[in-house]
Amino acid sequence: MCLSIPSKVVEIDSERNVAKVDTMGVIREAGLELMEDGDVKIGDYVLLHIGFVMNKISEEDALASIETYREILEIMDREEREKIILEDDNCPNRGV
Template structure:
């Protein structure tokens, strides 16, 4: 099962159509190919799936989701935490 953690867009590369996002302190790249041109801007919160930005989420909903994830993660041991946060780093767009 894949749970999408809200991620904040920190950079957009228009040439490659990729966004750099921050997911709970982890930086990664995500393709913008499934979004309308100009729909995603720096500072937006987005949801990812297999390395693609799937949709935007408003900041209030993003913060509520992140608070829930932080609560869940606080109950995990360190190995489980790292796996949960880094789990989707191996995306098909990585290195593309």
């Protein structure tokens, strides 16, 4: 099972149709092909799956989820935390 960590949109490249997102301090790009044009804006919180923005979520829900993840990640060392965050895009069940 994959759990998507809420990510905050920090930049949008309309020409490439990608957003730069901040996932708990890790900046990465995510494709916007699965969203309606103009639906995602800077400052929005989104959920990603295999490198694509799948949907938007409210700031309230995003911050609650992030706080839960922070509590879990506090017991991990830095390398483990970064690995978990980056592996969020590499869900083994992506074909399901």
